[in-house]
Amino acid sequence: MTPPVISPTGGWIGTAIFVLIFLAALALFGLRSGKLVALLAKARPEDRTDHLDDRIGDFFLIVLGQSGVLRDPLPGLAHFFTFWGFIVIQFGLLNLILGAFNGSLPLLGDNPTFAIILDAFVILVLLALILFTIRRGIVRPKQLSSSLHGPLDGFIILGLILLVIVTLALVEGFEYAASNGAAWTPIGAFMAPVLSTVRPEVNVFWYRAFWWLHILTVLGFLVYLPRSKHLHLMATPFNVFFRNYNSKGALPLLENIEERDDYGVSKAEQFTWKELLDGYACTECGRCNTVCPAANTGKPLFPKEIVLGVKESLLSRSQEILGEKSVFTRFEDKPVQDEVPEHAPLIRGTISTEALWACTTCMACMEICPVSIEHVPKIVDMRRSLVMEESDFPQEVTSLFNNIERNGNPWEISNDKRAEWAAGLEVPLLAENPDADVLYWVGCMGSFDRRNQQVATSVAKILKAAKVNFAILGPEESCTGDPARRIGNEYLWQMQAQQNIETLNGYGFNSGDTHNGHAPGSNGAAKHRTIITACPHCFNTIGNEYPQLGGNYDVVHHTVFIDKLLAEEKLALPQGFDERKLTYHDPCYIGRYNDIYDEPRRVLTVLNNNGITEMRRHRNKSFCCGGGGGRVWMEEKIGKRVNQTRINEALETDAEVLAAACPFCITMFEDGVKGVEAEEKMKVEDISEIIARAIDAKVETR
Ligand code: SF4
Ligand code: SF4
Ligand code: SF4
Structure with a gap:
């Protein structure tokens, strides 16, 4: 290890103070992290260790490659650079810490290539911070806000990251000047023309001052991180690694249903540990809110708030869950957000029943979530409690249950x-x-x-x-x-x-x-x-x-x-039989649930040489008809009608036919067409009806 050119602590007393502060910060970090893990340990067990190869592959792609956030190019890139900057800067930090012990990081400590990479990330993170600040402070997209807490937390974190970056740059600048260029870094060299005019002992003083400020900021960040919404920085890699690899469309089975005492989730700790980890991992980006058909039509359901509601309820009840004697609750007995009442119940507390009933289980939220959060099973788990434990459900489904x-x-x-x-x-x-x-x-x-x-x-x-x-x-x-x-x-x-x-x-x-x-x-x-x-x-x-x-x-x-049948030539259709302009609605339960997107399109294209005029939202971004999750059996009393919203999107294509592949979609859309008085403009037809008409005209079978 090469010793630093100048000792940052100025001697053993400074180093001893640093060690004490460092250990205290670690202890505070450990207490909070321990509490978060202890809460997961109290949750229902669930095995997520299957598909190890896929888990490792997706970890590289989604966590290290940040593929989820990159779907949104500009904020995605900013997140990408912040994430990687965060990692690279950790190495820089380690190097600074080792400086307190008269050492440096082997291979990297005095390596100019590493210095260039580190400083490049300092600049990129700075640019990302500017973008985040404009987004949060000026543009303020609705999806970034939350009803459970204000924007302060986001700004504190932005401020802390900014302080980390700025103090690191100043440490480099003053160290370069104080060492007469021996501690070379690009930023140090850049600042040299200004700082070299300052007396050397003044440069040493400011180098040490900013070293301390940098270290204290980082340690403050460490303590604050697991107590803030940026807890996701720690939880996301685990959440992605433990994502679901079973059928996307399968809800979890309620085992031994005849012998159980509980039939769903009414308290946060009744979720599985993975469902709770989702709450820690939520980045609060609000992408799920932007695609939710309920949120988009004025219903009181915001999928992000479901995930955060579970987390807030869990944390506010941690004393109850872990017990008052737990070391974690003795030191960590305050709810994270003061606005949330202590011991917030889950249903009718942080999550309303209206929100739960508004869900169409369309899975658009899960599809878009960059960190593999699973909203639908949580919503259904809570519905199970309402239905089977409380008999509290929209009265119009009583007859549905009885009749089935x-x-x-x-x-x-x-x-x-x-x-x-x-x-x-x-x-x-x-x-x-x-x-x-x-x-x-x-x-x-x-x-x-x-x-x-x-x-x-x-x-x-x-x-x-x-x-x-x-x-x-x-x-x-x-x-x-x-x-x-x-x-x-x-x-x-x-x-x-x-x-x-x-x-x-x-x-x-x-x-x-x-x-x-x-x-x-x-x-x-x-x-x-x-x-x-x-x-x-x-x-x-x-x-x-x-x-x-x-x-x-x-x-x-x-x-x-x-x-x-068409591919095997068991069914031959008159090519170009139906040349009406058509658009196709991807039903959630074959699209997002089962990844069937191409086959319906291929079938339609055989009959129609013009192909399909796609709606703005199609394939995995398709917007639900409003009928899933049992919603087709419930009244829609709040906000705009989901089916009419989708019909208006279909009408934007000027298509004469809305091709469907789901009986509920057909019912919802025919109502929707009537609702927007577009019966003259648009017909709703199942793909099979279009094919059958062609068969009636000319059947060629082998
Ligand atoms: S499943 Fe669909 S309706 Fe339900 S919360 Fe997610 S996006 Fe909204
Ligand atoms: S649940 Fe996913 S998509 Fe929704 S806010 Fe959290 S991280 Fe973003
Ligand atoms: S009825 Fe169709 S669009 Fe609506 S939820 Fe079911 S599959 Fe999705």
């Missing part, structure tokens, strides 16, 4: 009538054709809703045209339970799921079964059996959630199946 339970569908209609839509279409029941290759899962909307029965008819027509050996379950099919689960009635979902799994397994559709329910072929191999459905909600819950109860099926959305 009694009739196996959301209406007061006997399930015996489930196959009536197919009368005269010669669609066999699975009971009549148990060896069918394909089961068409019609779903409640396709079976009973008059508008969506037309979609079911179109799907059947396509399957017949392609000579697919298929059947439907008819009265043996029961609601998948998806709306019940999203609304929070996990009990009802499990009942429905078990019943359907029993039926499907009875016909041998479980992909784990030997020979998959079919007699083996001459080569002894099992025949492949598929379930197709036109409902993204059925598709998601059967495909991603039924495995939680032992039902593993090959489920395909009808748009994907049609795309495959």
Whole structure:
């Protein structure tokens, strides 16, 4: 280790004082960090150690590469430089600290290349700070504010980072001047013409003064960091590393539901440790608020506030959770934000029930979050508590629950009538054709809703045209339970799921079964059996959630199946048959939930040479129709209507047809078209209806 040219502490007394302050700062940092970890340890356990390769890969991409924040170019770049500047400056800091002990950082301490890199980051971070200050102080985008605390915290952190940068530059400047250029750094050399005119002992004095100020600022930052919103700097790398690698579309299973005392989350500590870590990791960037259909239409739901609400409730109740005797609560017994009342309850405290009911579970918030925060499971966890522990839910869903339970569908209609839509279409029941290759899962909307029965008819027509050996379950099919689960009635979902799994397994559709329910072929191999459905909600819950109860099926959305039929030339369509200008709405439950974006577009493009005129928000940025998460069954009493907002976006494209791929979307959009009085301008059609019309005109099958 090369000793510094000038001792920054001026002798052993200064060094001893430094050591004492340093240890005190470490202790304060450790106390707060220990408390945060202790709170996580009290939460529900959850295993997030699978997919180690992916975790490491994504850590590099999202944490080190900052790919999440870079989706927003300007603030993204500023964050990128601040993040890397933060890391590089730590090495510079270590070097300064070692100076107190008459040493320096091996390899880097007196390395001019490192000095250049360090100073480049000093400048870049300074530029980033200017941008952040303009954004926070002048532009003030709405998404940066929070109802749980004011903007002061953000400015304190900006001020501290600025002080760190400025004092570092001054340390370099005065050290260079005091050492006659022996301690070379670009910033030192830059300041030399001014500082070299000052007497050497004055330069030494100011070098030491700024060294102390720099060190004290950094230590102050260290103490303040875990107590501030910038806690995310510490938590984000862990949060990204422990992100979810299971099916995006699957809500967590409430295990042993018959024997439990709790049925959801009403207190922060009932979340899993990962759900709580989300709160620590939130950067408060507000990106989630900007894409939320509820927030965008005046509902009292802001996904950022959900995440922060969980954190605030957790921290304000830390004494209760950790116990008064805990070393952490004895020293750390104040809530972080004075504005939050002590012992803030979660639901109806930091989070309102109106916010919870406004969510469409569209997952736009999770998709855009740069630090892999999972909002939807939290919202549903709290809904579960409201529904199953308190029976507190919008009264209009009472009949939904009752009907699903009694009739196996959301209406007061006997399930015996489930196959009536197919009368005269010669669609066999699975009971009549148990060896069918394909089961068409019609779903409640396709079976009973008059508008969506037309979609079911179109799907059947396509399957017949392609000579697919298929059947439907008819009265043996029961609601998948998806709306019940999203609304929070996990009990009802499990009942429905078990019943359907029993039926499907009875016909041998479980992909784990030997020979998959079919007699083996001459080569002894099992025949492949598929379930197709036109409902993204059925598709998601059967495909991603039924495995939680032992039902593993090959489920395909009808748009994907049609795309495959076309690719395999089992279905030929008259190219360019439908040249109307069309736009396509990506349903959340096949798009963001299951990454199906290309197949529906490919299918539509076969018929339409002009392709698709995309809406402003499409693919993974698609804006929900407003019907998911059980919202289609609830009244929309607050703000603008989500469906009309989306219809207005569709109208901006001047398309004549809004192509859809979800029965709930169709219902919501047809209402929306009426609501904005655009019936003359725009038709809403399922992709299968467009295809079926082409088949009627000309069918070419092999
Ligand atoms: S899932 Fe959709 S509606 Fe719910 S909070 Fe997220 S963005 Fe908003
Ligand atoms: S939850 Fe994610 S997107 Fe929303 S404010 Fe926090 S970090 Fe930003
Ligand atoms: S109904 Fe369609 S757009 Fe609406 S939430 Fe479901 S999939 Fe999304």
